[in-house]
Amino acid sequence: MPSSTTPDPTQLKALTHPLRLRLLALLRSDGPATATSLATRLGINTGATSYHLRQLAEHGFITEDEQRGSGRDRWWRAAAAWTSVQESAEADDAERDTHDAFWQAALTQQVRVLQDAIAARSALSPQWRQLTTSSDVAVWATPEQAQDVSRRVHELFEHLATLPLVGDERPPGTRPLGVQVHSYVVPDHDHPVPEDVEPDGEQDLR
Numbered sequence: 148m149p150s151s152t153t154p155d156p157t158q159l160k161a162l163t164h165p166l167r168l169r170l171l172a173l174l175r176s177d178g179p180a181t182a183t184s185l186a187t188r189l190g191i192n193t194g195a196t197s198y199h200l201r202q203l204a205e206h207g208f209i210t211e212d213e214q215r216g217s218g219r220d221r222w223w224r225a226a227a228a229w230t231s232v233q234e235s236a237e238a239d240d241a242e243r244d245t246h247d248a249f250w251q252a253a254l255t256q257q258v259r260v261l262q263d264a265i266a267a268r269s270a271l272s273p274q275w276r277q278l279t280t281s282s283d284v285a286v287w288a289t290p291e292q293a294q295d296v297s298r299r300v301h302e303l304f305e306h307l308a309t310l311p312l313v314g315d316e317r318p319p320g321t322r323p324l325g326v327q328v329h330s331y332v333v334p335d336h337d338h339p340v341p342e343d344v345e346p347d348g349e350q351d352l353r
Contacts, residue, residue: 150227150228150229150304150305150308150312151227151228151229151230151231151304151308152207152208152226152227152229152230152231153230153231153232153233154206154207154208154230154232156238156241156242156245157206158206158207158208159232159245159246159249160245160248160249161202161203161205161206161208162206162208162230162249162252162253163245163248163249163252164199164202164252165252165255165256166189166191166195166199167199167202167203167208168252168253168256169189169256169259170185170189170196170199170200170203171203171208171209171225172256172260173185173188173189174209174223174224174225174314175225175228175229175313175314176313176314176323176325177313177314178224178313178314178315179212179215179222179223179224179314180222180223181220181221181222181223182196182197182200182221182223183196183220185200200223203223204223207226208225208226208227208230209223209224209225209226210223210224210226211223211224212224224314225314228308228312228314229304231301232246232249232250234246254329257327260325260327261327264279264325265279275322278324285333293330293332296330297330300328300330303326303328304326304328307326
């Protein structure tokens with residue numbers, strides 16, 4: 148499985164639907180599945196699940212797993228381990244709106260994943276419980292410094308991609324480890340950011 152994919156604006160618009168993000172996240176975390184099994188997992192009807200899976204496939208986010216499929220059940224697998232999203236400095240209003248809608252849906256999905264992980268944390272052994280971490284910081288940064296942060300984050304995920312990805316064969320003694328990293332411009336009402344210093348940045352989405 149490729150480590151990442153960078154969608155164009157049309158592809159990205161397909162990911163602004165919250166259910167499609169949940170389906171894609173499950174295929175990435177749990178491996179190949181059918182519409183029926185995913186519908187059962189999410190508590191929704193199979194018809195809606197099948198429709199949204201076809202939309203994900205049409206836009207290149209998932210592919211059919213023909214080795215597992217049969218005449219009755221189609222198996223689907225993620226086409227890449229994560230999605231890298233980049234908004235061009237020349238983006239028009241429609242493209243910017245698509246990016247904003249995507250980020251709202253994506254962050255809602257990521258918060259849900261974190262909440263589920265924390266809810267299940269009590270069942271972990273002490274060795275695994277202590278590996279749950281959370282950090283945040285806000286700093287003054289130039290566009291160049293902010294881009295350097297994004298570059299370092301990208302390097303981290305490239306390193307993570309050298310490990311066996313969840314959805315591939317599970318090595319002995321392992322558990323799924325999720326990593327989320329967010330960088331963003333903090334709203335600063337006292338010191339508005341001049342438009343001429345807004346960076347053209349790339350973010351990695353898990």
